[in-house]
Amino acid sequence: MNSDNAILDARPRHEPEGLAPAPRLRAAARRTGPQLLFFIVLAAAWETMARILHSPLVPDAADVASELLRITASGFAFSEIGVTFLRMSLGFLLALAIALPIGILAAVSRFAERFFEPGIILGLTVPGLVWALLCVIWFGVSLASPVVAVALGVLPALVISVQHGIRSLDPDLVDMVRVFRMPRGMVVRRVWLPLLYSFIISGCRVGFSIAWKVIVLVEIFGMSDGVGYQLNAQFSTQNVEGVLAWTIAFWAAMLLVEHGMFQLLEAHANRWRKKNR
Secondary structure (H helix, E strand, C coil): HHHHHHHHHHEEEEEEEECHHHHHHHHHHHHHHHHHHHHHHHHHHHHHHHHHHCCCCCCCHHHHHHHHHHHHHHHHHHHHHHHHHHHHHHHHHHHHHHHHHHHHHHHCCCHHHHHHHHHHHHHHHHCCHHHCCCCCCHCCCCCHHHHHHHHHHHHHHHHHHHHHHHHCHHHHHHHHHHHCCCCHHHHHHHHHHHHHHHHHHHHHHHHHHHHHHHHHHHHHHHHHCHHHHHHHHHHHHCHHHHHHHHHHHHHHHHHHHHHHHHHHHHHHCCCCHHHHH
């Protein structure tokens, strides 16, 4: 009897069905609840302001939602946002290709750090409007204008991220590389690039917010399509609903990129920290 009871007690006891999803639902509510609350409070505050002012310059939430539904249901918003994202991505990749060697050199060489420091400070202080105007003057209505403008606007932030990533390298690992006399190319592939992964992702999150501001200015001044062009077109007709609808549409797209790409990449880049805890 005792052995039978022991065998029965050793059998896995399954929890009643329906209870397992509850913790997952609570976790999802904790993650998304505050964000949903923010959108509700924002919409309520805007609706209250619109009702108090009674001005055509401050449309109510229903009018904005109707305009947003119109541009999204037709697919027009998706095509224009896609054009803008393509330009942003190309400019971002160009900036990343330049930032990697500059950041590595500035981190390992005091001379290179001092050489590039004025340019980094200049890039951090120059407004995106300046890059947008200069690139439109230089390249005209072409793909080069938004790509180069975005690259110039994002480059300083990426260089700083790469530089900080290299300087966070463990000194013991540096000594090991010197002792074993590893080839420089192998050091870059096996040591520096894996270390830079998380720093680059953080820099990309900041850089994407900068790129959005620059790309809109370029599209306003020198493009015939894209979100910036549509914002300028709605502004020229004093269509406040249109301006807000296009802003919200691109805002939603940026939220999808943040939660659907950057946060997942950041979690993947920092997975080793969770394992070490």
